[in-house]
Amino acid sequence: MSEKLGVVEDMGGGIKRQILAYNDDAMAVKVWFEKGAEGYAHSHRHTQIVYCEEGEFNFVIDGKLKVLKAGDSCVIDPHVEHGTTTETGGILIDMFSPMREDFL
Secondary structure: OOOOEOOEEEEEOOEEEEEEEEOOOOEEEEEEEOOOOEEEEEOOOOEEEEEEEEEEEEEEEOOEEEEEEOOOEEEEOOOOOEEEEOOOOEEEEEEEEOOOHHHO
């Protein structure tokens, strides 16, 4: 297991990340966003399931707006460009399959 497991990392730009659990097949990550923070548009080879624990997030997924509020979730397929902004701040739980080696 990685020494980053359970550690809250400051990612800059008002975002913090904590790896909750992982194995080769999956990874769960908690992400805190300050008010006005932005998760810049990107894509990756992983399936991503996003659960909004707190706040409101404006995701753009494959060019389409998807608003997530506390209790909402969505699936982002591999290689699909996506990003998010939040005017409220909040917390997301991201689940990836396979696990994100680049987070370790």
